[in-house]
Amino acid sequence: MSFWRKVASIFKRDKGGQQGQTSGxxxxxxxxxxxxxxxxxxxxxxxxxxxxxxxxxxxxxxxxxxxxxxxxxxxxxxxxxxxxxxxxxxxxxxxxxxxxxxxxxxxxxxxxxxxxxxxxxxxxxxxxxxxxxxxxxxxxxxxxxxxxxxxxxxxxxxxxxxxxxxxxxxxxxxxxxxxxxxxxxxxxxxxxxxxxxxxxxxxxxGNVRGIINNDKGVVGFGEYQDEELQKTATDIDSRFKNGEHIVSLPGQVDFKQISxxxxxxxxxxxxxxxxxxxxxxxxxxxxxxxxxxxxxxxxxxxxxxxxxxxxxxxxxxxxxxxxxxxxxxxxxxxxxxxxxxxxxxxxCDLEGKSKNQAAQISTGLYTVNELRAEENRPPIAGGDKILVSANLKDILAEGNETSKSNENE
Known part of the structure; x- marks a missing residue:
């Protein structure tokens, strides 16, 4: 009977699945x-x-x-x-x-x-x-x-x-x-x-973890020796947990760190x-x-x-x-x-914000009063005018002005 249950469990539908949900x-x-x-x-x-x-x-x-x-x-x-x-x-x-x-x-x-x-x-x-x-x-x-x-x-x-x-x-x-x-x-x-x-x-x-065993040259350990070895391991482990870093080991006992x-x-x-x-x-x-x-x-x-x-x-x-x-x-x-x-x-970036506002005004994207309204400030006289930077000029126009000034001189 258990054999057929195992076979049926292979084809058994997951009860937690729902229609439209993929497996996995x-x-x-x-x-x-x-x-x-x-x-x-x-x-x-x-x-x-x-x-x-x-x-x-x-x-x-x-x-x-x-x-x-x-x-x-x-x-x-x-x-x-x-x-x-x-x-x-x-x-x-x-x-x-x-x-x-x-x-x-x-x-x-x-x-x-x-x-x-x-x-x-x-x-x-x-x-x-x-x-x-x-x-x-x-x-x-x-x-x-x-x-x-x-x-x-x-x-x-x-x-x-x-x-x-x-x-x-x-x-x-x-x-x-x-x-x-x-x-x-x-x-x-x-x-x-x-x-x-x-x-x-x-x-x-940071306790040390390791294995304690007897000297490999000694053979034929009995039940008494195994009990004594377990006592030694328990004693050394408690000394490590108490904060000791260097401990002495009994004769014919070897400690190997595995951590x-x-x-x-x-x-x-x-x-x-x-x-x-x-x-x-x-x-x-x-x-x-x-x-x-x-x-x-x-x-x-x-x-x-x-x-x-x-x-x-x-x-x-x-x-x-x-x-x-x-x-x-x-x-x-x-x-x-x-x-x-x-x-x-x-x-909260006041420096970046001020630079951005200055660039928006100089390019004519915003007026002074529009930016003041965003900062909850009252409008000022003349603040509705669109301003643009006048630092740039046509290079040809600049050349013509220079030639005309030379002719006048």
Whole structure:
């Protein structure tokens, strides 16, 4: 009977599988990857925590604006309900900052972030934006449906593709994302092992481990000799644990160390390598996670530019495009626009901000009063004039003026 049970277990369908779900690990399930736990444990690695925190805060710092095209220009529609939801409070229990930070965190750790727009049943206007709790959404990639069972936020039901905002991480099929942790599992697991080993070394004071045996020239050990050898090993082990470094051994007893020292394992070098390796997966420069590297003003500036253009901006464009195609009708897609105000990136960089404003005025892009309005300053007389730099002249005109002056002389 047991033979047929074994045969039946080979063809037995997994009870946890659902229609449309492929075989293999469930997206967001890290227990099979990390020897020390799940994604929560992975966040205990300082580099992972800092990368996730940096990306989440960077996006949350930028207010998202709901713009409407009028007279050929896009201006913010502050009276719209959607503008309030995106900029101040998307849900009853979340501010806009917490909402965007949690969205990026789920996108990085889970590979997918699901946002359900809830409409008022009477006015049919958008009421709130609900970020679904982790593990509460099942995505059928074949039927393009989303089954939500989020009791925490009070959202249940089955939604079609155009009824839910789906932000995906790196995707192989274009329909579901894969978390960064899934690809960085080996590096993060190594970092976790390094943290665990460091803790053990501090807890036990770097105890030595080894094997104690008798002299190989002596043969015919009996039970009494083995008991005495065990007592000797226990005594020496307790002396090492008590902090002794050099101990004496009885006659005809040999000790061989089997544990590797930190130098042999190149412990510190491997831990430094793990920091940079994790940063590569998240696209964050090591200087942003306070890595001990040689850094100067120029390299820091280039690292900041690379982070904004290569790492942060793709996340912003992903969110902007997904919100636009899910919340705005196709016929109005070129009349309304959703975008993050990227000027917030320089809010604390006063020197860079002043240089940028000076360049905008000198090129005629902004007037003085327009920039003063952004800084919440009252307008000044003559500040509405468009100014341009007059330092550049036509080289031919300069030559003609020189020749005319020579003729006059």
């Amino acid at each position: 690990p469930r997206v967001g399930d890290y227990s099979q990857f990390f020897g020390f736990g799940t994604a929560g444990t992975a966040m205990s690695v300082a580099t992972v925590y800092r990368c996730v925190e940096l990306l989440g805060n960077s996006v949350a710092n930028l207010p998202m604006r709901y713009l409407r095209k009028k007279d050929g220009l896009f201006t913010e529609d502050e009276g719209a309900r959607l503008s309030y939801l995106l900029k101040i409070q998307p849900d009853d229990t979340k501010s806009a900052f917490d909402f965007w930070k949690e969205t990026i965190t789920e996108l990085l750790l889970e590979g997918n972030a699901y946002i359900v727009p809830i409409y008022n049943s009477f006015s049919l206007n958008l009421d709130r934006l609900v970020l679904c709790a982790r593990g509460s959404v099942y995505h059928d990639v074949y039927k393009n449906t989303y089954t939500v069972n989020d009791l925490l936020n009070g959202v249940t039901g089955t939604f079609s593709e155009n009824e839910i905002i789906h932000l995906k991480g790196y995707s192989l099929d274009g329909k579901s994302g894969i978390s960064v942790l899934s690809y960085a599992r080996l590096t993060i697991d190594t970092a976790l092992a390094g943290d665990n080993e460091t803790r053990n070394r501090f807890v036990n004071g 590797l020292s930190s130098t042999d394992m190149q412990f510190l070098e491997s831990r430094k390598f793990n920091v940079r390796e994790i940063c590569r997966f998240f696209g964050v420069h090591p200087s942003f996670v306070f890595d001990d590297t040689s850094n100067n003003y120029k390299s820091a500036e280039m690292a900041n530019v690379a982070f904004l253009s290569n790492t942060l901006n793709p996340y912003l464009r992903k969110i902007e495009n997904e919100f636009l195609r899910k919340l705005v009708a196709p016929s109005l897609a070129f009349t309304y626009k959703l975008e993050f105000d990227r000027r917030g990136l320089y809010a």
